[in-house]
Amino acid sequence: MSNVEKHLRLTHAGAMRILEAAVAKAVQMGKPQCIAVVDEGGNLLAFTRMDGGKILSIESAIRKAATAASSRGPTGGIQGDLEFRLAHATSGRLVNLKGGLPIIVDGITIGGIGCGSQTGEEDLEVTKAGLAAIEGAQTFG
Amino acid sequence: MSNVEKHLRLTHAGAMRILEAAVAKAVQMGKPQCIAVVDEGGNLLAFTRMDGGKILSIESAIRKAATAASSRGPTGGIQGDLEFRLAHATSGRLVNLKGGLPIIVDGITIGGIGCGSQTGEEDLEVTKAGLAAIEGAQTFG
Amino acid sequence: MSNVEKHLRLTHAGAMRILEAAVAKAVQMGKPQCIAVVDEGGNLLAFTRMDGGKILSIESAIRKAATAASSRGPTGGIQGDLEFRLAHATSGRLVNLKGGLPIIVDGITIGGIGCGSQTGEEDLEVTKAGLAAIEGAQTFG
Amino acid sequence: MSNVEKHLRLTHAGAMRILEAAVAKAVQMGKPQCIAVVDEGGNLLAFTRMDGGKILSIESAIRKAATAASSRGPTGGIQGDLEFRLAHATSGRLVNLKGGLPIIVDGITIGGIGCGSQTGEEDLEVTKAGLAAIEGAQTFG
Numbered sequence: 001m002s003n004v005e006k007h008l009r010l011t012h013a014g015a016m017r018i019l020e021a022a023v024a025k026a027v028q029m030g031k032p033q034c035i036a037v038v039d040e041g042g043n044l045l046a047f048t049r050m051d052g053g054k055i056l057s058i059e060s061a062i063r064k065a066a067t068a069a070s071s072r073g074p075t076g077g078i079q080g081d082l083e084f085r086l087a088h089a090t091s092g093r094l095v096n097l098k099g100g101l102p103i104i105v106d107g108i109t110i111g112g113i114g115c116g117s118q119t120g121e122e123d124l125e126v127t128k129a130g131l132a133a134i135e136g137a138q139t140f141g
Numbered sequence: 142m143s144n145v146e147k148h149l150r151l152t153h154a155g156a157m158r159i160l161e162a163a164v165a166k167a168v169q170m171g172k173p174q175c176i177a178v179v180d181e182g183g184n185l186l187a188f189t190r191m192d193g194g195k196i197l198s199i200e201s202a203i204r205k206a207a208t209a210a211s212s213r214g215p216t217g218g219i220q221g222d223l224e225f226r227l228a229h230a231t232s233g234r235l236v237n238l239k240g241g242l243p244i245i246v247d248g249i250t251i252g253g254i255g256c257g258s259q260t261g262e263e264d265l266e267v268t269k270a271g272l273a274a275i276e277g278a279q280t281f282g
Numbered sequence: 283m284s285n286v287e288k289h290l291r292l293t294h295a296g297a298m299r300i301l302e303a304a305v306a307k308a309v310q311m312g313k314p315q316c317i318a319v320v321d322e323g324g325n326l327l328a329f330t331r332m333d334g335g336k337i338l339s340i341e342s343a344i345r346k347a348a349t350a351a352s353s354r355g356p357t358g359g360i361q362g363d364l365e366f367r368l369a370h371a372t373s374g375r376l377v378n379l380k381g382g383l384p385i386i387v388d389g390i391t392i393g394g395i396g397c398g399s400q401t402g403e404e405d406l407e408v409t410k411a412g413l414a415a416i417e418g419a420q421t422f423g
Numbered sequence: 424m425s426n427v428e429k430h431l432r433l434t435h436a437g438a439m440r441i442l443e444a445a446v447a448k449a450v451q452m453g454k455p456q457c458i459a460v461v462d463e464g465g466n467l468l469a470f471t472r473m474d475g476g477k478i479l480s481i482e483s484a485i486r487k488a489a490t491a492a493s494s495r496g497p498t499g500g501i502q503g504d505l506e507f508r509l510a511h512a513t514s515g516r517l518v519n520l521k522g523g524l525p526i527i528v529d530g531i532t533i534g535g536i537g538c539g540s541q542t543g544e545e546d547l548e549v550t551k552a553g554l555a556a557i558e559g560a561q562t563f564g
Contacts, residue, residue, distance in 0.1 A: 142293060142295035143293060143295070143296070144292065144293060144296030144415070144416050144417065145290050145292060145293065145296060145301060145344060145387050145416070145418075146290070146291055146293055147289075147291075147292065148288075148289040148290055148291035149286050149287070149288065149289055150286065150287055150289035151283060151284065151285065151286060152284060152285060152287055154283035154284070154285060155284070155285030155286060180323060181323065182321060182322065182323020182324065182325050183323065183325070184324070190321065214300075221309060243303060246286050249284060274285070275285050275286070276285065277372045280285065280333075
């Protein structure tokens with residue numbers, strides 16, 4: 001095995017296209033959002049709070065994005081007490097709220113997207129619209 | 142879309158009038174309170190702890206005010222596990238205790254009021270009395 | 283004194299224009315940045331990390347923006363030990379690094395911009411380019 | 424020695440009078456402030472942020488008040504490296520900024536007052552005006 005291998009990375013341009021697509025969807029829905037994009041390491045790449053997005057959703061949108069990138073799957077599917085164990089174990093960084101999706105291209109997780117301010121279903125709809133801006137990214141139900 | 146738009150702001154004088162009105166109500170009820178007023182961004186504008194108000198209600202009253210300002214509605218209406226998910230996702234800043242109300246004037250949220258130390262119903266009654274000090278503010282049930 | 287008074291607010295569209303203008307400048311300089319825009323209350327409105335922007339500058343760029351909005355002036359001018367006293371007193375939220383500017387329109391502070399990843403002078407140059415996207419905003423030296 | 428002894432306590436009415444006196448002084452100076460009053464235990468009793476008071480001074484004003492109550496003397500007099508050792512040891516809760524004074528009556532410390540948003544000297548002047556509202560309280564230079 002080699003020490004170093006090829007990887008994929010979400011660019012700044014890609015992150016901004018995600019924001020644009022997500023904002024367009026939220027505008028169409030008439031439901032303002034906080035929208036966050038993080039890289040594979042959970043570090044913030046891009047963020048926007050629309051007029052009417054909620055102050056307390058700034059942090060939760062970022063955490064949804066990081067949770068999705070870390071778990072490599074949609075947020076919100078953890079069952080039972082495990083959810084609260086994980087929340088405590090991560091000082092709340094791992095969230096089990098709907099609205100976070102990983103960005104997976106060619107089987108490689110390159111980041112995550114998180115939206116928040118509305119219902120979980122509405123947040124997720126906007127996250128999906130953002131994800132669709134990345135050609136070839138894995139889609140989720 | 143313009144870069145800057147007209148807005149409204151709760152003044153210091155307004156915040157102090159809210160405290161006075163809320164204190165007067167709490168005195169009448171014989172139930173001392175912690176009373177907090179925050180601006181639209183959730184930052185503290187005014188606070189008072191009456192003789193007999195609880196130490197551990199200082200922070201919860203402030204958080205009720207910030208939660209109401211952020212969600213633009215009364216605190217305490219979140220159902221089921223969502224409450225705990227949101228609490229964790231915001232490191233406890235979002236609270237689902239009764240006693241927080243937003244201050245909405247001409248359809249614009251300009252802040253929030255939170256009270257705590259007694260039962261949720263009693264806290265809310267004092268919060269309502271505080272809100273009534275702001276002429277033209279939206280009322281709640 | 284009235285309870286509520288007229289105010290101005292930085293829109294989402296304005297915040298995104300600031301990012302675009304700042305990114306364009308940083309691209310021209312060949313110096314990637316983290317760029318943050320906050321509202322008057324120091325809450326995040328928009329953020330972007332360019333390819334090559336530094337992970338540890340994510341938070342410092344946001345704090346520069348919030349410091350400039352709070353102090354209503356450029357960051358980096360505090361002299362002597364006062365800097366460290368203020369940093370400790372705010373748990374590091376107040377930073378004295380160059381690269382933060384307030385957004386002041388018609389004499390009203392409506393937010394702040396902070397950049398970080400390069401030298402203080404280079405960060406400030408990009409912040410100024412971002413500020414120039416807001417017509418009528420006060421300029422700084 | 425008895426197990427329990429007589430003590431003095433700052434009332435809610437006293438705390439509000441301190442705010443009023445401090446605000447009056449700040450208005451006269453034309454220098455808006457954040458003003459905090461804490462009890463002997465460092466727990467918040469009353470707070471107000473005047474129009475133009477700084478967001479990042481909310482917390483530092485509260486910490487000045489608590490530092491003065493804890494040390495039973497004016498803030499800002501710690502010399503040399505001790506300052507930073509104490510700041511670190513208290514996670515920044517102990518501040519060495521001017522503008523905090525203890526409230527001492529009959530030799531008993533019953534609380535502290537802290538002001539912040541302007542220069543240390545200006546903050547202290549407003550704190551002194553607040554302290555003067557408490558008849559019989561020890562004065563400081």
